[in-house]
Amino acid sequence: MKTTAKAEQDMQKDEASGRDTRAAILTRAIRANVPLRKTFVQANKGAETRPGPLRDFVTGRDLRGLRAYLMIVAACSSGDKGWTTKHDSAVWARLMDIDKTASDQSARTGAWRALRRLEARNLIECSRKGTAIKVMLLREDGTGKAYDRPKGDNEENRFLQIPTTFWTQGRDEKLSLPGLALFLVVAREKHWATFPAEWAPQWYGWSPDTHERGLKQLVELEFVQTRAFKKKAPLAPLGFTIAHQYQRALITRPRKPQKKPAVLPTPG
Structure with a gap:
């Protein structure tokens, strides 16, 4: 029995973790920093209301959704595939660390529901075919407008940057x-x-x-x-x-x- 337990532990070491998955996505994006429009956090001065879409994550207690959204921005905003990214639902679940506390099917369902919440906030569009889920990034201000990479040339395009080490070194998890x-x-x-x-x-x-x-x-x-x-x-x-x-x-x-x-x- 001890031999079997050790064998199972060795097999688990060879399985990708959520952090491994996030690192792989960032490696594929080939970037040192991830841009995010400042209007996601707060609207520019002069707006009728100042809170940005970030408010809904906080008041809705949606940490999973917020972490997922930031990774989607990281995956899509390079523009290599038309602001889209596509993964199996199991990969999405592992990306969000849902697989740690749920069975395979429950984790897949949880990932889809989290993405649908982001879609309801007009931050992404998502579709699935079989077990594959495709996500297209929309503008960060929650208006539902098509995404384009922020260039910082005007107020609407001002952006903050998050270093990829924020994810690869596990700071987001803390x-x-x-x-x-x-x-x-x-x-x-x-x-x-x-x-x-x-x-x-x-x-x-x-x-x-x-x-x-x-x-x-x-x-x-x-x-x-x-x-x-x-x-x-x-x-x-x-x-x-x-x-x-x-x-x-x-x-x-x-x-x-x-x-x-x-x-x-x-x-x-």
């Missing part, structure tokens, strides 16, 4: 839903920005408590850095209050593209 949401919030802004919790409902569409829990987790995991500063407050006893600024730590910032080696002239 974050709760508030943590992942706040990671995107911090990534959206410049270095050393403030994120007051009291403005969270109006700016992002979730509670101050959710906002604070997300920032706290990011700091504890050392995914972001924080520093305190004095803020003038004429009605406070000391004439100031203490506020905090945040920025991404080096390990979660976009990676700089490697320079190609210079081609030396052929002698002779």
Whole structure:
């Protein structure tokens, strides 16, 4: 029996994990960073309401859907296959780590349901044939418009970047839903920005408590850095209050593209 148990363990070592699957998708995409329009997190100034599609993931407690969506953006936004990606439903389930806690058929069903939720939010279009599921990326703002790669040339095309190491080194697996949401919030802004919790409902569409829990987790995991500063407050006893600024730590910032080696002239 001991021999059988060891053999089973050895076989499991040869099975791809969710992280392996995510890494394979990113390797195929051939990129160091994944672009994501900032309007996914928050609408531009002047909009009737500021919260972006990210709000619905947070208020709907859909961590699985949010993680899946970010991987779809990573897989499709290279444009090699017309902003689409296609996998067997079992691969989709493993991509979302559903296979860890469900039988094969239940995991396949769970993956399809998660993708259908993304479709209902006008972020993707999906179809299936047999066990294969094909997904086409739509614009990140939830308008249902066709996707195009953001170039940063105007307000609607401003984008943040997520390094592929965020997935390949398993950092995404450590974050709760508030943590992942706040990671995107911090990534959206410049270095050393403030994120007051009291403005969270109006700016992002979730509670101050959710906002604070997300920032706290990011700091504890050392995914972001924080520093305190004095803020003038004429009605406070000391004439100031203490506020905090945040920025991404080096390990979660976009990676700089490697320079190609210079081609030396052929002698002779």
